[in-house]
Amino acid sequence: MKLVGVSGALAGGKTSVAVGSVLAAARHLDSSIDTELIDLRDYEIDFAAGLPLAAYNEDTWNVVKKIQSADFLVFGTPIYQASLTGALKNLFDHLPEHAFRNKVTGMVATGLTEKHFLVLEYHLGSILSYFKGLIPTDNVFILNDYFDPETDEIMDKRMMERIRKMAEEMIDLQRGLMNRD
Ligand SMILES: Cc1cc2nc3c(=O)[nH]c(=O)nc-3n(C[C@H](O)[C@H](O)[C@H](O)COP(=O)(O)O)c2cc1C
DSSP, X not given: OEEEEEEOOSSOSXXXXXXXXXXXXXXXXXXXXXXXXXXXXXXXXXOOOSOOGGGSOHHHHHHHHHHHHOSEEEXXXXXXXXXXXXXXXXXXXXXXXXXXXXXXXXXXXXXXXXXXXXXXXXXXXXXXXXXXXXXXXXXXXXXXXXXXXXXXXXXXXXXXXXXXXXXXXXXXXXXXXXXXX
């Protein structure tokens, strides 16, 4: 099974660390799982302008193909203006309808204030549902305070446990989807 993580931050490194931690937790739970982190800071994704995919640059094409070839995915976003980042939304705008059918789609966010923890359910979750992604009951919201300010390492054991639990649920759900007739 291939699990792809997408970090939707173009600025700092906390979201990428958080998504990478979900991938690491999944590998730890099942070493046969292949993982890949797509950090949007490493790609120049064109603005979606309603054109066929072939009209966009190579990075855009590559990232869309990597997402489509994943068995299941985890999306991470820093909270921006009480929502997901524009960079992540722009990437979604390149995907076809039903892009996540039969795929588990987990969610991770980082933010300054816990007042925005429902952004995952109400903003990102509704987009993933539109694409027919199966959303785990667990998601992970990590306050900036839980990161080491120097290294962006996640310092809070409870957060690491939430990440482990979500990874476990994602694997169980994806196995269930793949074993259906
Ligand atoms: C433009 C912008 C808008 C932001 N808006 C919010 C917000 O509405 N709520 C919040 O909790 N944090 C907000 N933040 C803080 C980021 O979500 C937070 O610092 C996050 O951990 C950054 O992740 P990164 O290190 O991956 O870039 C905002 C940051 C920026 C740059």
